[in-house]
Every structure is written in C-alpha cells, then in structure tokens.
Amino acid sequence: MKIDPRCAHCLLSRVHYQALLLTDDTETVNAAVVAGLDALHRTYRLGEPSARISTAVHRSAYRAMGDRDPYLEKKVFSRELAVELMPLARSLVGDNISAEGFRRAVVAATIGNTLDFGVEGFDVNEQDFEAEFKRLFSQGLDVDDTDRLIPLLDDVVYITDNSGEVLLDTLVLEQVRGMGGRVTLVVRGAPILNDATLEDVEIHGIEAQVDRVLTTGSNAIGVCLDEAPAELVDAFERASLIISKGMANYETMSEYGYRPIAYLLRTKCQTVADDMGLKMDMLVAKLVE
Amino acid sequence: MKIDPRCAHCLLSRVHYQALLLTDDTETVNAAVVAGLDALHRTYRLGEPSARISTAVHRSAYRAMGDRDPYLEKKVFSRELAVELMPLARSLVGDNISAEGFRRAVVAATIGNTLDFGVEGFDVNEQDFEAEFKRLFSQGLDVDDTDRLIPLLDDVVYITDNSGEVLLDTLVLEQVRGMGGRVTLVVRGAPILNDATLEDVEIHGIEAQVDRVLTTGSNAIGVCLDEAPAELVDAFERASLIISKGMANYETMSEYGYRPIAYLLRTKCQTVADDMGLKMDMLVAKLVE
Numbered sequence: 001m002k003i004d005p006r007c008a009h010c011l012l013s014r015v016h017y018q019a020l021l022l023t024d025d026t027e028t029v030n031a032a033v034v035a036g037l038d039a040l041h042r043t044y045r046l047g048e049p050s051a052r053i054s055t056a057v058h059r060s061a062y063r064a065m066g067d068r069d070p071y072l073e074k075k076v077f078s079r080e081l082a083v084e085l086m087p088l089a090r091s092l093v094g095d096n097i098s099a100e101g102f103r104r105a106v107v108a109a110t111i112g113n114t115l116d117f118g119v120e121g122f123d124v125n126e127q128d129f130e131a132e133f134k135r136l137f138s139q140g141l142d143v144d145d146t147d148r149l150i151p152l153l154d155d156v157v158y159i160t161d162n163s164g165e166v167l168l169d170t171l172v173l174e175q176v177r178g179m180g181g182r183v184t185l186v187v188r189g190a191p192i193l194n195d196a197t198l199e200d201v202e203i204h205g206i207e208a209q210v211d212r213v214l215t216t217g218s219n220a221i222g223v224c225l226d227e228a229p230a231e232l233v234d235a236f237e238r239a240s241l242i243i244s245k246g247m248a249n250y251e252t253m254s255e256y257g258y259r260p261i262a263y264l265l266r267t268k269c270q271t272v273a274d275d276m277g278l279k280m281d282m283l284v285a286k287l288v289e
Numbered sequence: 290m291k292i293d294p295r296c297a298h299c300l301l302s303r304v305h306y307q308a309l310l311l312t313d314d315t316e317t318v319n320a321a322v323v324a325g326l327d328a329l330h331r332t333y334r335l336g337e338p339s340a341r342i343s344t345a346v347h348r349s350a351y352r353a354m355g356d357r358d359p360y361l362e363k364k365v366f367s368r369e370l371a372v373e374l375m376p377l378a379r380s381l382v383g384d385n386i387s388a389e390g391f392r393r394a395v396v397a398a399t400i401g402n403t404l405d406f407g408v409e410g411f412d413v414n415e416q417d418f419e420a421e422f423k424r425l426f427s428q429g430l431d432v433d434d435t436d437r438l439i440p441l442l443d444d445v446v447y448i449t450d451n452s453g454e455v456l457l458d459t460l461v462l463e464q465v466r467g468m469g470g471r472v473t474l475v476v477r478g479a480p481i482l483n484d485a486t487l488e489d490v491e492i493h494g495i496e497a498q499v500d501r502v503l504t505t506g507s508n509a510i511g512v513c514l515d516e517a518p519a520e521l522v523d524a525f526e527r528a529s530l531i532i533s534k535g536m537a538n539y540e541t542m543s544e545y546g547y548r549p550i551a552y553l554l555r556t557k558c559q560t561v562a563d564d565m566g567l568k569m570d571m572l573v574a575k576l577v578e
Contacts, residue, residue: 004323005305005315005321006320007324008301008322008326009300009301009302009304009305010298012297012298013298013302016295016297026293026335028337033294033297034333037297037330038330040326041327046315048321257347260443
C-alpha cells in the first residue's frame with residue numbers, strides 16, 4: 001500500500017499519542033514529535049510504500065525517547081483482556097474442527113484485531129469489551145472468504161499483529177492444525193507499537209500450539225523483507241497460504257505480491273479501507289489469489 | 290501563546306482538511322500537505338509563538354494550491370447561516386442598551402465563535418444550529434468578566450474572527466456605541482482560513498455600524514504586528530479596551546502584552562484552553578488587565 005496525503009498528520013498524531021503514553025515530560029514528548037517530524041519530512045513522498053515512511057517516523061521517535069517501549073502497559077493490559085475474553089471466545093467458536101469452526105475462529109481472531117491502541121476512533125473500550133465482542137461476533141464478517149481458505153491450509157504462515165490479539169489467533173491455529181495443516185507463526189522482531197513479539201508467544205505458551213515461530217527480524221512496521229531473516233522469506237515462498245493479520249501487515253504484504261494471501265483485519269483507517277476497496281469499520285477475511 | 294507538541298499534527302491535519310475543501314485531486318492535496326510539512330519542519334520549535342508557525346504552514350500550503358481560497362464556500366454558508374440566526378439572536382439579546390444587554394450581546398457573539406470550520410470536533414452542525422444557539426445561550430458564559438468591561442468601552446478595538454460570526458459581533462458593537470463608545474473594527478487583510486475580511490464587512494453593511502474599519506494588513510493567522518498597518522498598531526496603543534475574538538487572535542494578542550484586553554471565544558482546542566487555564570468547550574469572556 002502506498003502512502004496517502006492523510007497519513008502525514010495521522011503518523012505525527014500517533015507519535016504524539018505514544019509519547020504521552022511514556023511520559024508527561026513536555027521536553028521528551030517534544031523530542032519525539034520533532035524526531036518524527038524530521039523523519040516524515042525526509043521520507044514522505046507520494047507513491048512511497050506507507051510502512052517505509054511509518055517505520056522511519058516511529059524509529060526516529062522511539063530513538064528520541066531512548067528506545068523505551070511506550071506501549072508496555074497497554075500490552076500488559078491487552079494480554080490480560082485477551083485472557084479474560086478467551087472463555088467467551090471459546091464458547092462462541094466451539095471445539096469442532098470444521099469449516100464452520102474455522103469460520104467462527106476467523107471471526108473471533110478478526111474481532112481480536114480490535115485490541116489496538118492509538119488508532120483514532122478505535123481505542124478499545126476497556127470497560128465493556130465482552131459486550132463489544134459479542135456484538136461483533138453476532139454481526140460476523142463483512143468480507144468472508146473463509147470457505148476459499150480451507151483448501152489452502154496445508155502450510156500456513158500466520159503473521160500476527162497486536163499483543164492480546166495473538167491469543168485469539170490461537171483459535172484459528174487450532175483449526176488449521178486440526179485439519180492437518182502446518183503453522184509457522186510470525187511475530188515482530190522487536191517492540192514496535194503494541195505489536196506482538198516473542199514475549200507474547202512465551203507469556204501465552206503459544207509455541208506448543210504451532211510448528212514453528214519466526215520473527216520479522218526487526219521492529220519495522222509490518223514486515224520489512226529487507227530486514228527479515230532468510231527463513232521467513234523462504235517460508236513466505238513455500239507457504240500454501242499466508243494469513244496476514246491487521247493493517248500494518250496489509251500495508252507491507254500488499255507490496256510484495258505473495259499469493260495466495262488472506263488478510264484478516266478490521267478496517268480502522270480510511271486509507272487502508274480505500275486501498276482494499278472496502279468501507280471503514282468492516283470485519284474482513286479477504287483472500288487474494 | 291507558544292506552540293505545543295500537539296499542534297504539529299493538528300496543523301498538518303488542517304492543511305489536509307482544507308485542501309480537500311478545494312479539490313479532490315490527490316496531486317494538489319499532496320502538494321499542499323508537502324508544502325505544509327516543509328514549512329512545519331522549517332519553523333517548528335518549542336517556545337515559538339504558535340501563530341508564527343501556523344502562518345508559515347498555511348501560507349506555504351495556500352501557495353501550493355495556487356493561492357485559491359479553500360474556505361470560499363464555507364464562508365458563503367457561514368454568512369447565510371448568520372443572517373438566518375440574527376432574528377433569534379436579536380430576540381434573545383433584546384434592544385436595550387444596558388449592562389445586561391451588553392452581557393447578552395457578548396454571549397451571542399461568543400456563541401458566534403462556534404461558526405468555525407476545520408477545528409476537530411467543533412464543526413458547525415449545519416442542520417440545527419438554531420437549537421444549538423438556544424442551548425448555548427441559556428447555558429451562558431463559563432467565564433464572565435462582562436461587568437468589568439463596561440467601564441472600559443470608550444475606545445474599543447474589536448478584532449473579529451470568522452465569517453458569519455462577524456454579523457453576531459454587531460450586537461456587541463451596537464451596545465458599545467449605544468453607551469457612547471467608539472469602535473474600530475479589525476478584519477484580516479486577506480483570506481486565510483474562514484476568517485472575516487473586508488468582503489464580510491461590505492456584504493453585511495457593517496461599516497455604518499462602526500467608527501472605523503482596519504485590517505490586519507496581511508493573511509497572517511491572528512494578528513501579526515510586523516505586518517500590521519501603523520494605524521492598527523496605533524489603535525492598539527490608544528484603545529481603552531481591545532476585544533479579541535476567537536483562538537487565533539488569542540494566540541497572537543497574548544504575545545504582545547496590550548492591556549486591558551478581553552478575550553471572547555469558545556475553547557475549541559486543548560492547547561488554547563490549557564494556556565488560558567480553562568477547560569475545553571467553554572464560552573469565555575475573559576478580561577486581562
């Protein structure tokens with residue numbers, strides 16, 4: 001996905017938001033904004049992949065904050081929320097390994113993409129996420145290609161998005177493995193935004209539920225192939241299906257042309273929605289062959 | 290008022306918003322954003338007056354759009370809305386020249402500061418502004434120094450803010466003149482945002498209701514003293530009271546130290562509210578002596 005003019009202010013807004021998560025010291029917040037502004041000014045160009053610019057902006061801003069992780073508390077919170085949600089999600093999805101079970105698991109995992117912070121208008125309602133989860137689950141997918149995914153589940157590379165969300169992803173992984181498929185799980189190589197890392201895999205004990213865990217090799221937004229380990233590039237090439245969770249992974253994976261690929265996400269920004277030919281606030285499981 | 294880190298993304302957001310008012314051509318919108326980003330990067334520094342930066346940003350963005358006025362339609366709409374509102378405003382304020390009449394006129398003119406566009410969360414509800422006007426009028430001022438203004442009305446310099454709003458300002462001007470005061474009305478020297486210019490004075494025939502009309506001498510955000518005609522600087526120095534409408538005028542006039550000065554505005558942004566020691570979304574008539 002290419003950058004849109006509306007991304008410029010949105011990126012700076014997020015830099016400011018996350019600096020305030022870390023500190024209320026104006027000098028530090030300002031240093032992050034200045035660093036982000038500097039990187040944005042240096043890299044912003046129409047036609048450029050959006051994530052190349054956002055990676056540069058966030059890295060500069062993180063550096064200005066001493067590379068501390070501003071989303072640490074939010075991630076801890078997301079994990080706890082996901083753990084609390086799992087009994088409900090499990091009861092809605094059920095235990096049956098089946099086409100319907102897979103679809104239900106995909107719905108739950110896609111709702112999990114709501115466990116995000118700093119996306120304007122889409123902050124998690126911390127008070128009542130169970131009710132929201134139920135509402136979204138009964139509403140279901142706005143784009144539902146799940147039936148077409150089922151024949152492609154032999155060797156799945158599953159690229160995760162956020163902390164917390166990754167626990168709901170395990171419902172899908174269980175279906176894939178139950179159907180005899182292999183799963184390579186991919187998390188970020190280092191903390192960026194509230195994205196899942198190896199820490200999340202360890203905390204939830206997800207390693208036992210997949211065949212292999214790889215990382216993106218860096219703290220790039222989404223997946224930066226230039227920074228990815230050779231094993232990951234190889235896995236992408238061999239996969240019977242890549243499942244890409246969330247917007248940042250869409251932004252990057254849509255640049256590389258791997259097929260078939262399924263995008264599971266909630267459209268939380270107009271630019272991503274436009275690029276996918278969809279509307280805002282949709283639950284999406286879209287296959288691109 | 291000095292810039293705050295949160296102003297950076299807000300300024301770029303407004304540049305994008307107003308470019309879309311002018312055109313849906315992505316290249317032009319992008320050119321405006323790039324020009325605004327460039328100016329922001331060049332001028333942004335903590336401790337700098339906010340309006341110096343916003344003037345640079347908006348001028349660059351306007352230049353990139355061929356110096357066309359993106360708010361033209363919004364201004365026409367605001368003027369029509371203000372004309373439609375006047376009978377209601379008049380009936381609420383009444384005709385009596387009195388302390389109470391002055392206070393009511395100030396309330397109406399301050400609600401008029403709602404006739405603004407492009408301030409996040411505060412766009413005019415075009416459908417039902419009459420009801421909103423009534424609601425705000427019965428709610429009244431959150432900061433009310435009107436009683437202390439009355440002894441200061443001999444020679445008033447009244448700095449207007451937005452198109453449309455300026456018509457509601459005439460209710461205050463009528464009170465000032467009815468009490469025997471002189472009024473120098475100030476509008477922008479050239480189109481910027483949806484601010485009132487000489488065109489608004491002519492359209493509404495306001496010239497007959499004041500003693501003198503001056504302009505700020507340029508399209509700067511608020512009042513830039515370096516670009517102001519000598520007569521305006523002189524008027525500021527001689528005034529028994531400066532009345533400054535809206536946030537942009539506050540941002541600039543708060544830098545110069547003229548006293549006494551009354552700020553009439555609705556607090557529509559957190560930075561201005563913080564700087565004034567107030568909360569968001571207040572109706573304010575605050576005297577600084």
